Amino acid sequence: MPAAKRRSHQKSRLGCKNCKARKIKCDETRPACLNCKRRLEQCDFVSNPGPEPVLSTSGLNMTDLELLHNYTSMTYLTLSENSMIREFYRTTVVQVGVSCEYIMRTILAVSSLHLAHYRPHMVDHYQSVAIVHHQAASQAAIPLIPNATAENGQLLFLFSVLMTYYALGWPRKSNEALLLGDTGFPEWVYLLRGTKGFIDIVGVPSDGPFAPLFKYAISRFMLRDAPEASDSTAHLPLTELESLISQRSCDNDALRHIYTTSITELKKSFGQAQANTTSSYDMIDAFIWVYMVAEDLLPLLRIPTREPVAIFAFFCVLLRKLDGHWWMHGWPQQLIARAYDLLDEEGRLWIDWAVKEVGWIPPSVIDRM
Incomplete structure (x- = not known):
């Protein structure tokens, strides 16, 4: 009796590098696979996030300008119910971002998720842009955290606060594992531990831009x-x-x-x-x-x-x-x-x-x- 032929099947070779290294199945979701999103890791799919940002003839990044405009006109209003704190997010935080790139990138990432929430027909685009800014900000800020000082502690504190909004605002699908930690609880809960740590380092300022x-x-x-x-x-x-x-x-x-x-x-x-x-x-x-x-x-x-x-x-x-x-x-x-x-x-x-x-x-x- 002839041996039964083995059913041929296609093996996906398009998984991200992180999943391949762990030898686990990658769902190949763009712009970042679910495994990488759960671990808050950089997914190499982001290296090809989709359409390039729209540039004017003068070289301006119109996508980032759109995000900054949205943040200073709309997003800041959603971050607090207090008028004074809203103004802090609109002016002080943006001024800090002008001189600190990882703060500015986190601002743009939060703004992009805000737009993704209210423009579902463009959710993939804004989500891709948010990931790019988030990962660039994280690559700059996270290495500073273990040796945080009184000098950069306030900036890292602000970074952790904005990152909490980012983690909370990440678009979630009904058929997707909604809680990001390995134990089932979201990583933004543990991000708040870091926020407390920065306060312990820098203390509570009585004056300066962060005092309000x-x-x-x-x-x-x-x-x-x-x-x-x-x-x-x-x-x-x-x-x-x-x-x-x-x-x-x-x-x-x-x-x-x-x-x-x-x-x-x-x-x-x-x-x-x-x-x-x-x-x-x-x-x-x-x-x-x-x-x-x-x-x-x-x-x-x-x-x-x-x-x-x-x-x-x-x-x-x-x-x-x-x-x-x-x-x-x-x-x-x-x-x-x-x-x-x-x-x-x-x-x-x-x-x-x-x-x-x-x-x-x-x-x-x-x-x-």
């Missing part, structure tokens, strides 16, 4: 300890969560302290959010909690266990207050879905209040069987 941003952040932080912020509708479910965690056997006093402190800080954040009736809820209001737990709780999400995942799920309710912004849209639901997926049945009961507040509908019991 820090002054505003301090004023928002102080609201957390005001008497009117001492209670909220989240306090009872957070107290119940704390009780459930304490009842679970845990011989590690250090971990218990981390969980208790993280919940206490969450109560303050919810209290401040509910008491804040005179101004709009701002990004900094929610992310103060991340700043407060950056050194202790966030590393535990790298190897996710029930307690830190459940606490982080409650944080998603605060993000829900920012969901109207283009750079936050969809994240609360995606994060709560990931937390739900990581937890066992008991842990899912722990976060029932958070799931309902976010407005996410879990899969049915039949679907989970």
